[in-house]
Each structure stands twice: as structure tokens, then as C-alpha cells.
Amino acid sequence: MIGAKTVIFLIVPIILLNYLINQRIERPAPAVEKNGYFGEGDTRKDDEAIEAFQIEISKERLDDLQKRLQLERLLPKLDSTNRPSFKFLELLRENFGKFDWKQHEYFLNTFKHYRTEIEGLKIHYIRQTLPPTTGKQVVPILLLHGFPGSFWHFYKIAPLLSNPHRYGFDFGVKAPLLFDVIIPSLPGFLWSDKPTRSGMWTGDIARILAKLLKRLKIESTFVHGGAILGAEVASSLAVLYPKLVRGVHLSNPFLIPFCDLQTTAQHSVSYFGYNNDVDRSSTEIFEVARLFQEFYPRSGDAIGSSLYNSPWGLTANLMSFWHEYSNGNYTAEKRKQLNEMFTVDELLTEIHLYWLSDTAPHALRLLENINRHPDLCALSMSTVTRPTSIVSTPSSPFRFSRFQLSHKFHNITRYNILPKGGLFHSLQDAHSLAADIFAFVELETL
Numbered sequence: 283m284i285g286a287k288t289v290i291f292l293i294v295p296i297i298l299l300n301y302l303i304n305q306r307i308e309r310p311a312p313a314v315e316k317n318g319y320f321g322e323g324d325t326r327k328d329d330e331a332i333e334a335f336q337i338e339i340s341k342e343r344l345d346d347l348q349k350r351l352q353l354e355r356l357l358p359k360l361d362s363t364n365r366p367s368f369k370f371l372e373l374l375r376e377n378f379g380k381f382d383w384k385q386h387e388y389f390l391n392t393f394k395h396y397r398t399e400i401e402g403l404k405i406h407y408i409r410q411t412l413p414p415t416t417g418k419q420v421v422p423i424l425l426l427h428g429f430p431g432s433f434w435h436f437y438k439i440a441p442l443l444s445n446p447h448r449y450g451f452d453f454g455v456k457a458p459l460l461f462d463v464i465i466p467s468l469p470g471f472l473w474s475d476k477p478t479r480s481g482m483w484t485g486d487i488a489r490i491l492a493k494l495l496k497r498l499k500i501e502s503t504f505v506h507g508g509a510i511l512g513a514e515v516a517s518s519l520a521v522l523y524p525k526l527v528r529g530v531h532l533s534n535p536f537l538i539p540f541c542d543l544q545t546t547a548q549h550s551v552s553y554f555g556y557n558n559d560v561d562r563s564s565t566e567i568f569e570v571a572r573l574f575q576e577f578y579p580r581s582g583d584a585i586g587s588s589l590y591n592s593p594w595g596l597t598a599n600l601m602s603f604w605h606e607y608s609n610g611n612y613t614a615e616k617r618k619q620l621n622e623m624f625t626v627d628e629l630l631t632e633i634h635l636y637w638l639s640d641t642a643p644h645a646l647r648l649l650e651n652i653n654r655h656p657d658l659c660a661l662s663m664s665t666v667t668r669p670t671s672i673v674s675t676p677s678s679p680f681r682f683s684r685f686q687l688s689h690k691f692h693n694i695t696r697y698n699i700l701p702k703g704g705l706f707h708s709l710q711d712a713h714s715l716a717a718d719i720f721a722f723v724e725l726e727t728l
């Protein structure tokens with residue numbers, strides 16, 4: 283006979299756990315400063331002019347890169363069979379010397395670049411839009427890159443969104459639409475100025491982007507962002523400035539596992555298949571925790587100084603992220619080499635963008651700040667009420683179920699798994715992503 287006490291011992295915790303896991307709580311956003319200043323010297327008013335910008339790397343800087351590459355020592359090889367990435371790095375190395383930066387610079391400058399000062403920093407952005415035509419809705423969309431990424435991740439999708447017909451895309455059948463595409467470089471990345479004061483975090487970035495939108499006279503916009511960082515910034519913008527955001531489109535959003543009891547409990551039970559429509563391995567709590575630690579370094583400057591001085595060190599570092607984030611779902615044997623997923627030219631372009639703009643050390647500082655910020659959990663757990671569309675990709679290192687995500691995103695209108703790619707799928711399969719964005723926006727603008 284099972285005694286009444288045993289029943290209580292068994293049932294009560296299960297009821298409590300069930301309540302904890304399923305309870306939908308509205309979590310308000312933490313207070314974020316109304317203003318900040320990250321430029322040189324004393325706080326002063328911004329120069330609000332918007333200037334056209336062109337990428338132009340000096341000959342000295344390019345010669346310096348070649349000189350450094352020639353001086354660099356390569357790590358001696360280990361047993362190459364269990365380190366297939368060596369083969370890929372050799373290929374990359376061979377092509378590094380032949381890479382014609384000026385030709386790529388010319389191509390990058392075919393996009394329209396601008397800079398404008400916000401909180402003491404010149405913020406760089408690309409804007410692609412057709413002149414208004416009758417009968418078509420022009421809808422603004424902000425595309426947010428993450429780490430280690432840049433506007434380069436959107437070079438394929440920007441034309442599809444801004445000029446769909448030109449590329450054989452016939453979206454928006456019910457309400458013909460095209461996008462006013464705005465791609466900012468996050469502060470410290472590429473040709474957005476580097477903060478000279480410490481402490482910048484996601485809340486500050488969201489505010490800076492809100493000011494950019496205001497300066498561009500955009501009253502409300504769609505926002506797309508992917509992990510790592512891009513999706514967090516996009517969600518933060520929706521949490522802190524809901525009126526500015528018409529809808530949020532996220533690729534592979536990440537939920538920090540240990541921020542509160544509910545999330546921890548959800549991760550733990552989803553491992554056993556409870557309320558879990560995704561792969562088990564990708565939601566295991568320790569794995570998710572490990573990934574989180576990997577995203578946000580504890581001591582950015584320690585690694586940053588090496589990446590600031592060694593182009594080959596930077597290459598190896600960036601490529602290890604790319605490899606992991608594009609192969610996350612597979613065991614070692616099934617993993618693909620990066621050149622099977624991206625062109626060598628695409629990879630070298632990104633490496634050059636990072637090296638020539640000194641992005642890596644500043645990006646690491648930013649990630650470290652975010653990690654140390656006392657409101658990190660408060661902001662990343664706070665509820666997004668704006669309509670949200672989520673895509674995840676098969677080779678992402680993680681995937682959260684719709685159930686788990688619905689506790690942060692209270693209005694998920696679409697949740698799709700795209701056929702191809704990892705965290706950098708906008709380069710691997712821009713068409714599927716564009717199609718998904720159009721479908722979401724069409725739903726919201728009808």
C-alpha cells in the first residue's frame with residue numbers, strides 16, 4: 283500500500299514543477315539609462331549630420347597586413363587525421379596572399395554606406411532602398427548582425443529584400459511590398475566607432491539604434507537579428523522601445539539557461555522530452571550553459587590583444603567560431619569543412635573586414651561587458667510582446683522549442699525550421715530567409 287504521505291511526497295513536487303514550468307509571467311524590462319556617451323573627451327552634443335561613407339583602406343594598412351602575414355609562424359601540426367580543420371586552414375592560407383582587397387572594396391562600396399554620430403560615436407550603416415513607386419508598400423527593416431559577423435552576412439539578402447522583382451522574387455502577392463533595408467554596424471564593429479569608455483551593453487546598443495531610427499525619421503520598423511548577439515539586440519529593442527518595433531524576426535534565438543528557476547526547470551525537463559518538439563541533445567542544459575560561456579568571454583582583452591596583432595591568429599580564431607556555429611548539430615565525422623559551406627572568398631572577405639577595421643578586440647570587450655552587466659538576466663528574460671517570427675536552422679549548435687521561447691516571446695506568430703545552414707545561414711541560404719521574412723511581414727501588414 284502506498285501511504286498518503288508517499289503520495290503527497292510524489293505528487294506535490296510534480297504539481298509545483300508543472301506549475302513552475304507552465305506559468306506564463308510577464309516580466310517587465312529593467313530600467314535603462316535614457317542617454318549615454320561613449321566618445322572621446324567630455325560629453326558633448328552629437329553632430330546630427332548624416333554623411334555618405336566609402337570604405338577606403340590605405341596602402342600602408344594593406345602593406346602592413348602583408349608584412350605581418352609573412353612574419354607569422356604557423357603552429358606545428360598535430361596528428362592531422364583528427365584535426366581536419368588544418369586542411370582547411372592550409373587552403374585559406376594559400377589564398378590569403380592572393381586576395382585582392384581593392385577589388386572587394388570596390389564591390390562593398392556598391393552598397394550605400396553612411397555614418398552619423400550618436401552618443402559620441404559615428405555609427406556606420408548601409409541603406410538599400412528603391413525610390414517609392416505607386417502600388418507598393420515600402421516597409422523598413424533593420425538587419426542586425428552579431429558576433430563574429432558584420433553587414434557582410436547580409437550582402438546576399440539585402441538586394442532580395444530591397445528589390446525582390448529584380449531577383450525573380452514575387453513576394454507580397456496580396457499586398458505588394460518591398461523593404462527599405464537598414465544594416466547598422468554595432469558600436470565597435472567595422473566602421474562604427476569604438477567606444478572609448480567601458481560599460482556598453484545590450485541596453486545601450488538598443489538605445490543607440492533607437493536614436494538612429496529616430497534620426498532616419500523611421501517611426502516603426504521590422505527588425506531581424508540572429509544569434510549570437512544580433513537576436514539579443516533585436517529582442518532588446520522590442521522590449522525597450524515597443525512602439526518602434528512592428529515585428530521581430532529572429533534566427534536561432536538563445537535563452538540564457540540559469541537566469542531564473544523557470545528557464546532552468548524548462549531546460550531540464552525538455553531534456554527528457556517534456557514539451558519538447560526539438561532534438562534532445564540541443565537543449566541539454568549543460569550544453570546550453572557551455573555555449574553561453576563560450577559566447578561571452580570573461581576576459582576579452584587577454585584574447586583581444588593577440589587578435590589585434592596577428593592576422594593569422596585572428597583568422598584561426600574567427601574560423602573556429604564559424605566552424606562551430608555552422609556545424610553545431612553534428613558529431614566530428616559528419617562535420618563539414620568551412621569551404622564546403624561558404625566560398626573561400628566569402629570567408630576571406632569577412633576576415634579582412636575584421637582585421638582592417640580592428641573589430642575583434644572591441645567586439646570581445648563588448649561581449650565581456652554584456653556578460654558582466656548586472657541587468658543581463660533582467661533584460662534577456664523580459665517579455666517581448668510584439669509579434670515575433672522565429673526560424674531555426676538544422677546546423678545551429680542549439681535550438682529552443684516553441685514552448686520554451688513562448689515564455690519570453692508572448693506573441694509568436696510563426697515558428698519555422700529552415701532547410702539549411704547554421705548560425706550564419708543568411709550567407710548559406712539567403713532565399714529561404716528572405717522568403718520567411720516576407721511571409722512574416724505580409725502577415726503583419728495586411
Ligand SMILES: *[C@@H]1O[C@H](CO)[C@@H](O)[C@H](O)[C@H]1NC(C)=O
Binds near residue numbers: 668695726
Ligand atoms: C499577436 O500579434 C497579432 C498580429 O499582429 C495580433 O493580431 C494579435 O492580437 C496579437 N496577440 C496578442 C496576444 O497580443
Ligand SMILES: *[C@@H]1O[C@H](CO)[C@@H](O)[C@H](O)[C@H]1NC(C)=O
Binds near residue numbers: 560680681
Ligand atoms: C540535427 O540534424 C538532424 C538531421 O539533419 C535533424 O533531424 C535535427 O532536427 C537537427 N537538430 C537540430 C537541433 O536542428
